[in-house]
Structures are given as C-alpha cells and as structure tokens.
Amino acid sequence: MNKMQHRIKWGILFVPIFIGGLFLFSLLLMLLWNAVLPAAVPAIKAIGYWQAMGIFALSKILFGFNKGWGGRRGQWKQRMQEKWGTMKEMEQKWDNMTSEEREHFKAEWKSRCGGRWTRGAKNDSSSMAAE
Numbered sequence: 001m002n003k004m005q006h007r008i009k010w011g012i013l014f015v016p017i018f019i020g021g022l023f024l025f026s027l028l029l030m031l032l033w034n035a036v037l038p039a040a041v042p043a044i045k046a047i048g049y050w051q052a053m054g055i056f057a058l059s060k061i062l063f064g065f066n067k068g069w070g071g072r073r074g075q076w077k078q079r080m081q082e083k084w085g086t087m088k089e090m091e092q093k094w095d096n097m098t099s100e101e102r103e104h105f106k107a108e109w110k111s112r113c114g115g116r117w118t119r120g121a122k123n124d125s126s127s128m129a130a131e
Contacts, residue, residue, distance in 0.1 A: 026053040 030052035037044045047055070084090055097105065 022053075022056075026056050029053075029056055 026049060030047060030049050033052060033055075034046040038046050085093070094102070
C-alpha cells in the first residue's frame, strides 16, 4: 500500500469518528448545561441540542482549535528544564550556593516579581501610600 492509499484509508476512518465525536460532545454539553446551569442560575434557561453545538463551535472559535488538554504546558516545561535542569539538579545547585549567592538570587527574583507578593512580606505603609 502506498502512502496516498494509506492517507485515504485513515481519512475515511477519521472523518466519521470526528463527526461522531462532535455530535457526542454536543450532546454531553447540552446535558451538562441543562443539569447544572438552570438550577444554579435561575435566569439561565435549558438549551437544545443545536444550541449546544453552536456554543461548542463558538467556544472553539473564541478559545482556539487544536490546543489539546495541555496547551503549551509541555513546551514551557521543556524550556524550563533546558535552562535550569530538573528539580533535583536545581536543588543541588541551591545546596552548593554560598549564602551570598543565595541572597543575590533571592534579591534578583524579588526585583523581578515585585516584593509585595512574597510570603511573609510586611506591609510597608510608604509603598502602599505611593499606589
């Protein structure tokens, strides 16, 4: 079987599965919507099947197609590991730092992230007045 026949075979299998999944997901969306939202928010009414499919299509248009469940999480994690190494390697680097290096590291991250969001930070009335 050549490459083109293989793609046609998979296309013929994929299209009905995709369409079936679309209809099934719309049905699940309708059932979940009707079970949860009208009971929780009285102003919201139950929806029909085609309305559920429309909501699904609208959400895909607004929030994007083909992102999968993880989005870009894997790429972010891979970039972090390339730059900093694994957690074990980072812990070893931290253990091997001198106290001066640790203080420098903390100060740099505090300046990057802003000191007011750190744990145990005391409220400075002068910085609060400036905001």
